Amino acid sequence: MVTIDLLIVAAFVKWGWKFSIFRGWLVPFPNLNGTWTGFIYSDWKNPKTCEKPAPIPVMLTVNQSFFHISCMMFTSEMESISYSEGFLIDPERQIKNVSYSYTSKPRLSLNERSIPHDGTAVFKIIEKPKQKLVGRYWTERLTKGEIVLQYHSKELLEELPENLGEHPVTEDENRR
Template sequence: MRNATLRNAIYLLIGVSSVAWFSLAYLNGLDLSKVRDFFGLIPKVVSIDLLVIAAFVKWGWKYKIFRGWLVPFPDLSGTWVGCIHSDWKNPQTGEKPPPIPVMLTVNQSFFHVSCVMRTSEMESFSYSEGFLIDVDRQIKKVAYSYTSKPRLSLSERSIPHDGTAFFQIIEKPNLKLVGRYWTERLTKGEIILEYYSTELLEDLPNTIGEHPVTEHENRR
């Protein structure tokens, strides 16, 4: 998949360069059969190529038209809300907690993705992230390792720890992340998230449990 997208990117860049070369030659009345005219356009063509690449890396990669053949991964940027189903048991009662409301914010660019997960009791920050995409095998996943920092008031029963989260990316009929997590405290569980907003929220919304799909879906 990566080799195919790299090959397509090279072909597209060659096409952009060719169009730029002939367009500049036409506008400036140059004869490309002449070595001086041909090579004299190199700085301008390179500049155009760099501008096109910069625009693509900044904005273009997010558009659905490039998905699959040029951009192998989906755009997950924004805020996701849902619930954690943990296997942790209260040592005093032996009971599992009810589903825990949770919010995940994803800050994604063409080269990087970072994830922050929040509940009413903790915040976790990713430090190693990656996509696993194989269209032929119908695999669309994202995984990351994180450090979790519980609130200071809970330090007696919950200490900072590391863990890993692994999500299946569901785009149809609605945007959803379904996955699981495990931690060095030997706890694990399931996380189910639905897309909420293009904004990167900093606190759990009061409407958690209601998951309106925003304009983010329309650009996929």
């Protein structure tokens, strides 16, 4: 009997929690697994031009299980990896957020204007009418901004889709 119970629990933890029938009463958080794409709207100012960049194409991959969630964010200039993640779900107050702290590692060739740093991102989870993550971020470099992402696919992509476009700062530097 105990073996059957353990098998049922193991199957639920591995696969069952993802079924929408369990959402709300047994599983309080949504399944965010997959790749999300969109744009960062940053208040960072380019030291050469003193201007904010145009929206920055970005991709977020979420690897989630019943007990854990990890996030990796990519632009063409950096990747960031989460190290502390969590949900804030409170249906009574209509709150459905995911947040994480991260370490960002820009490409080495950009160290002059973009140093490695830590930061935090907080996203409102929107499930209807379309899946979106809309949030804000701030860093120890004293930069902040907004991020808007739409669900792209179940697959965890390893590089930015080409149709997202180039990083606006890289693009500006390549024109000179």
